[in-house]
Amino acid sequence: MIASNRAALRRLSRIAMGVGLAAVLAGCGGGFGNFFQGGERSQEATAEMHAQERERLPGSGQDGTIWDLFTNVDPPSTTVEVNRYIWNAALEVLDFLPVQTVDPFSGVIVTGFGTPPGGGRAYRAAVLVNDPALDARSLNVALMTQGGPASRETVRAVEDAILTRARQLRIRDRGM
Template sequence: MELLRRPVMLAALLAALTLTACGNRDKNPTGLLVDGRTTEFSQERETIWDAFAPDKSDETVRVNKYLWAASLEVLDFLPVQTVDPFSGVISTGYGTPPGGGRSYRATIYIRDTALDARSLNVALQSNGGRAVPESTARAVEDAIMTRARQLRIEDRKF
């Protein structure tokens, strides 16, 4: 009889440990700190019932659509490597502008929904890892802002 109790006790102990592991645990969300706020990219599920929670896939993207479109349009000669509209980052590979001799790559950061110069940040890098002059980056930002304003004006006509 003693031998029969040990496997049953072992099975009960394993079941209790398994259920304990499924219980409440500390959340460790992965996020990005933007302007003092944490933006969560994923949420951990705590119980099986969280699978039946309402879907939040209709959450809005927090970037200016005109700045986003203008950035892709102005820098269309650069191959796009990654885009993340939720954090507002566009990262490109190296490309040569029309009529230019040097190749560049860019990282564009759109941090707000406002059509404002403070919402846009462009970082350019030339081939070889050298930073480009600030005046060149400012000229690209100005071109993006100008095109974004044109897109907004065209959008109002409809």
Template sequence: MRLQTIIGLIIVTAAASACGQNRAAPTEYTPNLDAGKTDERQLNDPNRSTIWDVFNTANAEQITNVNRYLWTASLDVLNFLPVQEVDPFTGVIVTGYGTPPGGGRQYRATVHISDPALAARSLSVSLQTSGGAPVSAATTRAVEDAILSRARQLRIADNKF
């Protein structure tokens, strides 16, 4: 039993050490004559890979923590608009066109919550009209203020103030 364990460890070690060895050798190498610097071709070689590349998360999709009060308040305030897409991982809500109560013009909204803080800097609202007419900055600001006010009410009601 001990011999099988030792042989198994040798096989696993050999397999792990061979992971980065299937690279083609460069056809020519010019040493860098500047002392203390590495050759940039070695660093930027697309064939260069190691077992540690599995843990490289530089190209992973960015995930943002979303403030739950801003998220819920956005859906509450814009409840007259049909929701088309939501992505709670990146903090984006996209709605379809709808008419606000007492209004005559149709709007659609895109909300982006970019930070876990309950603050104005965390919230970005973009409004569009169905006719292509520009939406005034005051209207967009009023919607943002309504969402922020509702989020504060939800937080107070949750006894976390």
């Protein structure tokens, strides 16, 4: 009984290896044809193959190879991973400011001028959440008053309030 299970397991592993090898060779686009036929590829053929690979651009409609799975061809400015707790906390803490622009894909919140509750000075904010970590480095806040930039202490207080609220939201979600 045990011997038959081992034999079946060996057959299954050979089949899996054969399928994997076939997938790898198919993904190479036939580039190993000359190698398996015993011939060598000329320098011209190699240069032409490299030129064709360089012409392949993402979204051009051309088929890629299996190796394209292991490359990051997206430009780094396409999307930014945003920490959802910091994002929601920033919207909650700055809810007294009228929102002008919100882009969760790039992590940017821009507001118009507004006065905080109990305050007399109007502020305008620009917030950038640029990392998925719940960390102070993931948050950049810029505050402006109608007279110019806000003080460092005010900016620090707003950042601290956003990060504190983000931690509270995370704790609430995890049921801690």
